[in-house]
Amino acid sequence: MTTKIAVITGAGQGIGKGIAFRLAKDGFTVVINDLDGELAEETATELKDHGYDALAVPGDMSKQTDVFKLAKKTVDAYGRIDVFINNAGIEQVKPLEEVTEEDINTIFNINVFGVIYGIQAAAQQMKKQDGVGKIINACSIAGHKGFDMLSVYSATKFSVRALTQAAAQELAQYQITVNSYCPGIVGTKMWERIDKEMGKYSGAAEGESFKAFSKAISLGRTQEPEDVANFVSYLASSDSDYMTGQSVMIDGGVIFS
Known part of the structure; x- marks a missing residue:
């Protein structure tokens, strides 16, 4: 069996890493992209050191x-x-009234336009290949509910949901699936x-806002990158071949829909 190749953007740290x-453990050869070379x-190198x-x-x-x-x-x-x-993304915390044109351009360029470009590049190559191709996007619980102080970030993640649904319909004829994962408090x-x-x-002390958000998690603990990676492993596997256009919460029970 030919080794499968997975490209992961924003994979130098955090969820992407x-x-x-996880995908390397599953047998994939992984290509690590990050703005920070x-x-x-x-x-x-760390992956190679693990074989x-x-x-x-x-x-x-x-x-x-x-x-x-x-x-x-x-x-x-x-x-x-x-x-x-398409894992790369940035956050922005600011009252909506204070958001500048530069703020909007910066976060949309990465969180939305970057996803569009990733879908385009992946689809172009996958159409040339035999078999199923999988495009997986980073959404968020903020793609299912708008959060105060995270208004523009939420808007970008709602956009990712829309792009996921639209791309899934356009690419289904080529057996290319498009899905998203929606983390919570990581x-x-x-x-x-x-x-x-x-x-x-x-005016909250350091760590207090994180604790306040974390109280909404039904399972009673904050999320680790591995929790998200376990679900992405399923999306990247043949087990998800009949799934497309979905943006699935993997948040420990914060948002229910």
Whole structure:
């Protein structure tokens, strides 16, 4: 059986890194993308030290040329792309009245346009290949419910849900599936930044905003990258071949719909 190739954007740390290790464990060769080239190389080296096959490809996912270069470098190295995971994303904490044009452009360029470019690059390559291709996008609980102080971030994640549904319909004829995972309160540097920024506006001490959000988790504990990676493992596997267009909560029981 030919080894399958998975591309993961924003995989130098956090959820993306967790996904990379899980898919490597599942038998995938993984291509690690990150805006921070050093982080990408460090993660790829760590994977290799564990006996896995990995390649680091730095790049800015808000730039269409970089995304297509990522796909090309993957194909040049391994001949194909079986799974493309649009994981890269940024947060923004700010009252809606204070959001600037620059703020909007920055977060949409990465969280929305980057997903569009990833879908385009992956679909272009997958159409040339035999068999099922899988495109997997990072959504969020904020893609199912708008959160105060996270208004524009929420808007970007609602956009990811729409793109997932539309792309799934367009690409189904090629046996390419498109789905999204929707994490909740995860113990990553992103949530550390959200907590810090929330505190600036509310006056809460460091860690208090994170604790307050975490109280909404039905299962009683905050999320780890591995929790998300376990679900992405299913989306990347043949077990999910009949699933497409879905944005599924993996949040420990925060949002119910």
